[in-house]
Every structure is written in structure tokens, then in C-alpha cells.
Amino acid sequence: MNKSAFYQLSYGVYVISTWDKGRATGCTANSAMQITSSPATIAVSINHDNYTNQCIQDTGKFAISILGEHSSPGIIGTFGFKSGKDCNKFDEVEHTVKEYLPVVADACAYIVCEVVDKMETSTHTVFLGKVLDADILKKDDPMTYAYYHNVIKGKSPKNAPTYIE
Ligand SMILES: Cc1cc2nc3c(=O)[nH]c(=O)nc-3n(C[C@H](O)[C@H](O)[C@H](O)COP(=O)(O)O)c2cc1C
Numbered sequence: 001m002n003k004s005a006f007y008q009l010s011y012g013v014y015v016i017s018t019w020d021k022g023r024a025t026g027c028t029a030n031s032a033m034q035i036t037s038s039p040a041t042i043a044v045s046i047n048h049d050n051y052t053n054q055c056i057q058d059t060g061k062f063a064i065s066i067l068g069e070h071s072s073p074g075i076i077g078t079f080g081f082k083s084g085k086d087c088n089k090f091d092e093v094e095h096t097v098k099e100y101l102p103v104v105a106d107a108c109a110y111i112v113c114e115v116v117d118k119m120e121t122s123t124h125t126v127f128l129g130k131v132l133d134a135d136i137l138k139k140d141d142p143m144t145y146a147y148y149h150n151v152i153k154g155k156s157p158k159n160a161p162t163y164i165e
Helices: 003-008 051-059 074-080 145-150
Strands: 014-020 023-029 032-037 040-047 061-066 095-098 101-104 109-120 124-136
Touching: 014 040, 014 051, 014 101, 023 040, 023 051, 023 061, 023 074, 040 051, 040 061, 040 109, 051 061, 051 124, 061 101, 061 124, 101 109
Parallel strands: none
Antiparallel strands: 014 023, 014 061, 032 040, 040 124, 061 109, 095 101, 109 124
8 A cells, every 4th residue: 555645635633622610721633624514524634642532531522722833833833732631721822702703803704613423533534514603714725734744844743634644
């Protein structure tokens, strides 16, 4: 199997956020996709070892902050290379609350979802979310995963589903 073929799949770069007993938390993810338009439904894939997974299981809700090319790249690092188990990531990143969920203020758009189903794989939970609210926050081109790798020269850690050793 030539795993480089996987690099030809296209993604965006997102922060998936939720609450941890009243404290905002979340992680960077590339794995978000729209599944249906009516009812609007989105899926995200979150590693079992990510603290965000446990918090989404507990709250039954998550928000997707869609990062733009002009969003601060530091957001990806804060949410993608640290754990909410050990730090308050939103202390470093400004947020706003939409439909009762924390959203990154520097994102270009957001989508808020309620978990309606989930599927377990050996490493990741795929959460299926019914969309409760969505809107544009500012005019920007959404950041693609290719832009993150080729322009920002970013890396993906082990818990990203796209990670290849
Ligand atoms: C560009 C990028 C994409 C990522 N994509 C995912 C993803 O789709 N799913 C996932 O579970 N983790 C993904 N990660 C890894 C998590 O963001 C990372 O493990 C994070 O530290 C987990 O934080 P938490 O323990 O607070 O949940 C990604 C990280 C980066 C930098």
C-alpha cells in the first residue's frame, strides 16, 4: 500500500471545542466533514487519548472553529500540541460563546453541533453532530491542510488521523 496516496485527500484545519465542567477546552483537528445537508450533519474524528474526546462524550456537544489563512498559526500549536488535561488552552486564545459553546474568536466561521451518534474505531471516535448553529465570523479564505503543511510548514502529531510514521 502506498500511503502517500492519503496525502492527496483534502482537508481544512479546525479547532474542535467543548466544555470541561464549565471550562472551555478543545483540540486542533483536520478531520471534519459534512455528511448531510438536511438535517445538516457533520462528522469529526477524535483520538481516544485526546482529552477533548472525553469532554465531548460528557457534554454531548462540540463546536468547530474553521481557521482561516489569516488566523494566528499559534492557535494550531496551542490546541494541537498540548493537552487540556494539563493546561487551559483558552487562556492563550481569545474565544466567544455561540449557542452555549466556546468558539475561537480568530476563526473565519463556526459550526455548533449536538452529538446524535458515534462510531468507535480502534484509535478514534467518529462523532456525528446535528448542526444547531453556524455563521461566518470574518472574511478570510479557509485554511486548507495543504496550506498548513506547504506555507506554514506545520507538522501533524501522532493523534491526528492523517499521521504517517
Ligand atoms: C494539524 C493538526 C491536525 C490534527 N487533527 C486531529 C484530528 O483530526 N483528530 C484528532 O483526534 N487529533 C488531531 N490532532 C491532534 C490533537 O490536536 C492533539 O493530540 C491535541 O494535543 C489533543 O489535545 P487534548 O488532549 O486537549 O484533546 C491534530 C493536530 C494537528 C496539529
